[in-house]
Amino acid sequence: MPITHAYTPGLTVSESVTLRKLRRLPLPGKVHVAQGQAVAAADIVASSELPGNVxxxxxxxxxxxxxxEMPRCMAKAEGDPVQVGDVIAEYKALWGIFHSLSQSPVDGIVENISNVTGQVLIRGKPLPVEVTGYVKGTVVEVLGDEGVVVECQGALLQGIIGIGGEAHGRLKLLAATPDQILEPEHITDECQGKIVVGGSLVTYAALQRACEVGVTGVIVGGIRGDDLDRFLGEPLGVAITGQEDMGITLIITEGFGQIVMAQRFFELLLSHDGQAASINGATQIRAGVIRPEVIIPHTGAEAVLPPPxxxxxxxxxxxxxxxDPYFGLxxxxxxxxxxxxxxxxxxxxxxxxxxxxxxxEITVPRANIELIQQ
Amino acid sequence: MNSTDIEVILATDCGSTTTKAILIEKTSGEYRLRTRGEAPTTVEAPYEDVTVGVRNAIIEVEELSGRRLLDSNGQIIRPAGEDEGTDLYLSTSSAGGGLQVMVVGLVRRMTAESAQRAALGAGAIVMDVLALDDGRLPHQRIQRMRELRPDMILISGGVDGGEQRRVVEMVELVAAANPRARLGGEFKLPIIYGGNVDARPQIQQLLAERSALTMVDNLRPTLEREELGPARAMIQEEFLHHVMSQAPGYGELMNWTDADIMPTPAAVGNIIQDIAREENINIIGVDIGGATTDVFSIFGGVFNRTVSANLGMSYSISNVIVEAGLDNVVRWIGEEIEQTQLAERIRNKMIRPTTIPQWLEGLRIEQAVAREALRLAFEQHKMLATGLKGIQQERDIASAFAQVQAGEETLVDMMALDLVVGSGGILSHAPRRVQAAMMLIDAFQPEGLTRLAVDSIFMMPQLGVLAQVHPEAARQVFLRDCLIRLGTCLAPVGPGRVGSPCVELTFSDTGETMSVPTGQLRLVEIGEDQTRKVIINPSRYYDVGGGRGRSVTASIDGGVVGLIIDTRGRPLQLPPLPSERQQLLRSWEEAVGLYPRR
Structure with a gap:
């Protein structure tokens, strides 16, 4: 039986690439930047309003x-604005001896009055949604009223699994070597707002400490599965992440357990210690795989396209x-x-x-090796 | 073209990750699989055109068969000539996550369950079931509908002539949520209404403008009747014309095929139903994939399908541990293993799903997880494959004491089961075929006599769509090339102490007899093309299909494994003490040659 690709292509760890990031709104709205404009990671590039809750x-x-009978009792019509406590319908009989009211539980607009079910639907205020630039770069394309494409030059490092969504901050290396364990005592108040880099493992206590201090992100080789479950408050069953609201973004570069961070990954982070970076823990290990990423914008080297x-x-x-039995070597x-x-x-x-x-010298199935992208 | 003139058939299945092509040729009057090819599916970026992957898979078939199938423009050559072309081209698809349907009904265990069965039977993944009694508040239901991006919505509710208010109430929520379709930003979401026909005008008013609304016959016209056919047909039609046509490259692929593209699981359901009908047997089919496990069953002609969305052997492998519990996985491993390390290994498989076990210990672990994934998926299947709930039934004293509500009984009858067909990498590619057989036996625990088989290269989807056009060709290839017959399992059911007499077999051809006490596994080799007549005498407490203590004469089909006699009891109980359990597991493993000796 033919085997097309009997090995894992591997994750990108590259010093210099040109990246394009699609920054799209969930619904059409307003784009705040123009083509050719330079943007920072925190800049709001587009915003919109989602229909309110019903x-x-x-x-x-x-x-x-x-x-x-209900329609003739209505005090408000479809399309009318209402506030919490406003009377939306009233019933009076026998000169007011029998009197009952129905009030709005929310601020919003009357959307539907049904004389079949007797229900009234009130749409709450629109929910604002904003999209940031995510990376420092230049707007290379404006997608009508839906968003923009931001181009960025810099280093790209892909992890194996992450937790939490987009974040940005300055890198701060807390490990001297890639085999060092990240413990709570390494995380000082100076780490607030930073993306800290550990070595082979982050402990549960260190993650808690990072949250207390207000660390933006943690990049580390491995994490014990039990510690991650404890941190999340529930077991991670399926590797689809990015929506967690833990107040911190976590990027695991190697896998579960204590695993030395790949030398190349560590050295690249070391060479950019103190620089601004954007990270995203979103992972989707299915068709159209998404891996967590670290992007360090810079123009130090001539930019090349990402490797195939x-x-x-x-x-x-x-x-x-x-x-196993050679995991991590x-x-x-x-x-x-x-x-x-x-x-x-x-x-x-x-x-x-x-x-x-x-x-x-060992013999292993090709499926169990990962090519290190140079 | 007349079906008898068809000499060459090409069929593809566009899966989420791989597109698989098979080439069937008629030789000496028989349809046989000639070769297969595969290539990565190209629905997503950077290609965003499914036909690229289809062409690549066909090119591999061309190279392996020597038959030219694509012309210089990349078009399929038709009809078949001496060394080129095909007479028929067909395809199935589950690319992009398959057909994802949201179901809305009134009562969760009644009309909503009927709608769920209709959607699953049509090959869909049910993303959520919303019902009046789902425990959610109205605004939570609306929020959920807005979060999901289904391919379509199926609405049921109310019997014809019954009250309309409740179903309109649910539809008002759907209208308020105004859910958007997964594919195609501007195109209207297909909604199929199969509820109380009297409420149609109100439904039309609420949904016609904001969706692509179609109406089908009521799924539950009366409480006692379920009509799933029209809804299933409409789901497949909408899948083709609304969903597929929006997916990248499918417009062109639809022009290539000689029959409608089918959702992959619907095609698998088709072939299983055809075989059950033609052979008049009860079948369970299972496809255990990386992310999901599909279970199909046909008992007494009633077809059911379920999808366990997060039970699989790679992407969802950690979820098997979450749902089954680590102890339930460990119980199948016949050696001491440190549990934390085991959990870590399984998590690492989840994040690197294409890796394979190199050492025997790794293989044992994966096969233990597979037993639990199959068991859980089967449990879920049994809960949905039931009679209709909510109907009035005459009940006798015994059934009243049994505390079973009308319709609660599962249709799955393990003693009446004739054939189990397994598919998916962990079963089809098990290094020893007996490993696949034992995974199926341990997970499903068949009773009496049951044949076991695996799909050699997962070509049931292609054969399922072929069965629509050329049933005879599909049947011939299914029986000759698709199925690998593992053999037969004989499992007497009854109480008994370990070591007490259980069953005695007399082989009519040789007169040889063998008795197997309670608590054992035995393997009798019966070749792939062999059938042996056997008189099976269970001891007085055991049943092998004829009733307690009654002997049965049966023709037992062989296979690459043979006859497995399983007297371990039903339900299978394993000793709680690890050392005792491991010793027992090792003795069973040795009895059937499950793993190589150390």
Missing amino acids: ATVNVAHDLNVSPE AVSALAVGSCVRLVR MGTVTDLPEQLQIIETEAQVRVARIKLEDGR
């Missing part, structure tokens, strides 16, 4: 009348092993046998021979 009022029930998503695995390629491909080979599980798979950094 409140239902069972007026027929409130007035103790049948739905058919899939580049070829070859002898000499630098790879990381992403499955790095090495170089020494051979890529054409023929399928039988592994311990008795499965017939394509394999690769890898020389590990410690000098050992």
Whole structure:
């Protein structure tokens, strides 16, 4: 059976790329910037108003009348504005001896009056929605009244899984080496508003401390699954994230457990220590995979386009092993046998021979190696 | 073209990640699978054109078969000649997450459940079920509808001639939410109304302007009757003309195919129904994927399908642990394993879903998770595959004491089950076929005699759509090339102590007899094309299909595994003490040769 891509293409860790970020509103609204304009990460580039929430009022029930009778009791018509406590319908009989009212529970506009169900729907005030630039860059395209495209030059680093959405701040390295564990005592008040970088692991206590201090984001090699569940308040079952409202964005570069951050990833962050960065923890590991990202805008090197998503695995390629029993180790491909080979599980798979950094030479399924994008 | 003149058939299935193409050719009067090819699906950026992936998959078929299928313009060559072209081209699709439907009904276990069955049977994923008794407040229902971006909405509610107020009330909420379609910003969301026909004018007034509204016959015209056919047909029509036509490249693909593109699960349901009808048998089919698990069943001619949206072997593997509990996974592993480390490994599989186990321990873990994913998906299926609820039934004293409401009983009868067909990588690509058989047995726990099979390369979708056009070709390929017959499971049902007599078998051809005590697994090799006549004598407390203690004479079909005699009891109970349980599991593993010896 043909196997098209028997290895994971790997995540991008690149010093210099040109990136385009689509900044689109959920509904058409107003664009506040023009083509060619420079924008900062926090700048609002477009805004709109979402239709307000709808409140239902069972007026027929409130007035103790049948739905058919209800329209003649209405004090407000469809389209009328109302405020909390406003009388929307009133019933009087026998010169006012029998008297009942129905009042609006919200500020808004009467949207629908039904003489079938006796219900009145009141649409609350519109909800404002704003879209920021997210990255420091230039507006290269205006999409009518729906948003813009911001182009940015800088470093791009993709993590493996993240928590929380878009955020920006200055990078602050708290680990001297990529194998260091990020503990609460490393996080001082100086970290407020910063994106802190740890090494192989962040503990639950350190995450709590980061939230207390007001850290914007944490970038680290690994996290224990139990710690993440505890931090989130519920177990993470499906790797679709980004909507969490934890007040902090977390980017895991390697995986679950204590895993040394890839040297290249760490060195790149080290070289930009103190610089402004944009991060997004949104992850979607399904078709059309989305990985969390760190973007460090700079114009220090000549910008090149992002490397293609899939580049070829070859002898000499630098790879990381992403499955036990060698999880987290790095090495170089020494051979890529054409023929399928039988592994311990008795499965017939394509394999690769890898020389590990410690000098050992091993054979692993190609599916279990990740190409390190250079 | 007359169906007998069709010599070559090309069919594709555009999945979320992979587009799979199969080539069928008629040789010596028989339709057989010639070859298959696959390529990544190209619905999303940067390609945003499904036909790119389809062409790539077809090119792979061309290379493997030597038959030229695409002309210089990338168009499919038709009709078939000596070395080029095809007479028929068909396709199914679940790309972009499949057909996603939101269901609205009145009573969750009645009209809403009928609508849910209709949507699932049409091949949809049900995103949510809104009903008057769903425990949500009206504004919460509206909020939910606005958050979801379904491909379409199916509304049911009320019996014909009954009260209209409640169904109109629910539709008012739908109108207030004004939900938007997932694909195509400007196009109107298809809404299908299959409720009380008397309320149609009000529904029309509320929804006609803001949606693409269609009306079908009431799904529950009376409490005692369920009519799912018209709604299912309309869902598939809307899928094709409203949803598919908005998806990138599908407009062109629709022009290529000789029959309507079908949602992948609907096609699988089709082929399973056809086989059940033709062979007059009860079937359970399961497809365990990376993100979801689909279960299909046909009992007494009634078809049901469920999708367990977050039970799968890669993207959703961590959720299996969340739903089943780690202890339930560990109970299937016949060796000591540290639980925290196990949970970490499973989480790492979730974030790197394409990795495969390299060591035996890793394989055992994945197969243990698969047992739980299959078990949970099957539990969910049994809850939906029921009779109609809310109808009046005459009840005797026994059923009154049984505390079972009318319609609560599942239609799934394990003793009446004839065939289980498994599909999905963990089953189809298990290194030893007996591993697939044991995963199916442990998860579903069939009773009496049940045949087991796996879909060799998951071509049921393509055969399902082919069955619409050329049933005979579909049937021939399904039986000869699609199914890998694993064999038969014999599982006596009854109480008994471990070691006490359970069942005795006499093979008519050789006169050989064997008795198997309670609490064991045994494997008898019966080849793929072999059938052996056996007299099965259960002990007085056990039932193998004929009643307690009654012997049964059966022709047992063989397979690549053979006959598995399972006297471990139903429901299968495992010792709570880990060391005792692991020892027992290892003895069962050895008895059937489940894993290589250390």
